[in-house]
Amino acid sequence: SDALSNNEHLSSPRAVNVDLQTDATLQVDISDALSERDKVKFTVHTKSTLPNFKQNEFSVVRQHEEFIWLHDSFVENEEYAGYIIPPSPPRPDFDASREKLQKLGEGEGSMTKEEFTKMKQELEAEYLAIFKKTVAMHEVFLCRVAAHPVLRKDLNFHVFLEYNQDLSVRGKNKKEKLEDFFKNVVKSADGVLVAGVKDVDDFFEHEKTFLLEYHNRVKDSSAKSDRMIRSHKSAADDINRIASTHSPLPLLFSNSQKIEARVAADEDLKLADLLKYYLRESQAAKDLLYRRGRALVDYENANKALDKARAKNKDVLQAETTQQVCCQKFEKISESAKQELIDFKTRRVAAFRKNLVELAELELKHAKGNLQLLQSCLGVLKGDT
């Protein structure tokens, strides 16, 4: 039994945890979202002055799989090899929340009406929070694409935004997922090989080292922040349960619980989500470096091949063509990659700043609120009022 109503609508703009310049020529946002039993429907809303679109303002409904399709089309496009492809949004995952709600429904008989209502409210709030987060992440992806000078012009992107029918992309089936898995294995093996090649360019060599270490550390911090916040939420849940066993309920514990839960939720948003996002972004940056590295290796191999061909005086033209192609590819990537990586750094620093400041401010706000609450309660209890 679904204790929660199946349809959740969300119509207000959400805070984006990535700092992006919005450009009047193309503005994308998710204006609404509908959570159904096993899928989420996002309403993608576009405002644009670009001539490519039939109208200046329009909306379409998209599902998660269509976002993935768009992302993958970027990754597979050779033209975009020199750019950091904005990481795809994670799949909406309400399983845990749904399970909890179900358990609550089953255990309804064993608790008082008050306890039940309270816990239901709490779980519904959790569901809503997850929902909001998944919407935000899908939105961030689209905004990043829209903000990118090259990607925003992508045809698939325009189709994604404008085509008001179902794009008929299905999620990958088992066979395809297995293929992907092997591809990834090969890629990471290759990646190691490529990374081993010392880069002539100091900038890229430095970036390579930096990103490798950074990525690993962000991964670690992300996992640990998740665990920490989970404990925090459990403790807040306990306080909630304790508070709900008593009536008349003094304001203290119910409000204190709300504050505790809010602290955990804000930490989640400002810290955990930030780290998660940059985990994915740093991976995308690594991917770029890998592609460049790959191109470099190919270029160097082509050079060697050309030398050999010239020495043997056999298939020289072919070798020259190959070498030209490799050279162009490599240089094209290098050119854009440098800027991309600089932008990545700028974005990263700005996002961390924004979120850390907001985190500190929120923590202060909650602590001060809690303090006031406690002071007034103690005052009354001690008879000072």
Added chain:
Amino acid sequence: MPDLLNEPVEAPKSDVLGEPPVHRDAARQQDVFEDPPKSSSKSSSVKKAASSEMFGDDDDDEDLFKEPPKVVTKKPQPSGPPVDVFTEVKSDVKVKPQVKDDPTDLFAEEALTAPAPKPSAGSSSSRTNGVHSEEQDLFSEVRSNLHTALRGISHSVSLFFSVSFFHIKLEEEESEDKFDLNISITNPEKVGDGMNAYMAYKVSTQTSLTMFRSKTFTVRRRFSDFLGLFEKLSEKHSQNGYLIPPPPEKSILGMTKVKVGKEDPSSAEFVERRRAALERYLQRVVSHPSLLQDPDVREFLEKEELPRAVSTQALSGAGFLKMLNKATDAVSKMTIKMNEQDVWFDEKIQDVENEEQHLRKLHVMVESLVNHRKELSGNTAVFAKSVAMLGSSEDNTALSRALSQLAEVEDRIEQLHQEQASNDFFTFSELLADYIRLLGAVRGCFDQRMKAWQRWQDAENMLQKKREAEAKLLWANKPDKLQQAKDEITEWEAKVTQYEREFERISATVRKEVIRFDKEKARDFNRQVIKYLESLLHSQQQLIKYWDAFLPEAKAIV
């Protein structure tokens, strides 16, 4: 006027006018009790006239009796106007024995039960003034108000009392006599080695009470000594309905760790937990006015060496509970359902049972909170280290610094969580555990009373049987056995009287004990809640400090 009123105490009207109104009322109240029926109508009308002269009210007696209920519902300090009324009566009219000797304590319902029957004892039917029956109604109103108040006390089991109640309770505490005996238990030390090792605790007493040899003294005691004390007190006093505070529970696992010499935080925590529990236990024992008088208690506090209590094997916390349950089982197996004359006991037993359930549930939840907080503390520490690593690999200098600052903040927060978990535990969880045990002991008191009742009923039955036997002998005309039967009847009549008296005595004791327990509980919870909130407050203040320091670092990121 004075002649009509027929009172030796009755001063001439002129004098009376000078007396405080209360006194006048008191005298008139007495008239109601004492006046012979024939003069009642006259005296009452005269009284009424007099009263109207003095106070301009028609029905002053009524006003007088209206006072007590009002006072009680406000839950005031013990020394309220009604008390004065009675004492005034007492001091002025020493010859009047019908006035209850000590009705001063309005909060002891027994006191009220005495006056209540009195008016009815006097031929109320002949009383023409309605005031008389009103008194009785008003007294029962007083009782029911008091009853509600007491139930309110018993329902405020959690730390979530209604605030006004707390307020009043504290006032009451201040007005009581200061109890000058401080006990502290400190310096747990391991004595001996291996499996025969034990922890010795220093028990320090500080007092000005004259029954002790000196003002400050210290002894060393081990856990089994405390159990031994409980056993001795229990043996002597529990059958009289006294509430003997139960000792902390034995813990084989905990003690084994200590014995084996495992020096880890969990065994340190165990020792601290036990030390605190023993301290609370002793403090409860000595704050019981009757138990304090017991020589065993004094000996426990003062004597250098105590004989080793060997029979405490049976009397661990679990053993104690088992004992209680046995008594409860015996009670439930009683075939004759006790005809509960006194509704108070019925309701109280129910309250105690409900409360115990409630506390158990709460205790489970608090333990969950403690565990989650400990978990949170651990995870925060791990996270802090991770952030520090992240900061060191970040190549933007300002961001790098901010991240390492963040790591430090999280580290300090971890410490806070740790302290908070400990606070949750010691202030909150242990308090609940104590009261779950105590409520069990309260139930034990009620069971003792049941046993006494059973004994009395059994004696009544036996007496009945003896009487029947005598009747049979008379009918069968066997004079030789008759004398023996008569002797037995006399014997059992005496027993019935004795057991009935004992039952009434134990009922009174249990009632008193439970009322005292409720008060102590309210005080205890109040105190602990305040302590808990104060530590929460401190945490929040620290949090503010840490984040305040961090914020400029975050803002400095470029």
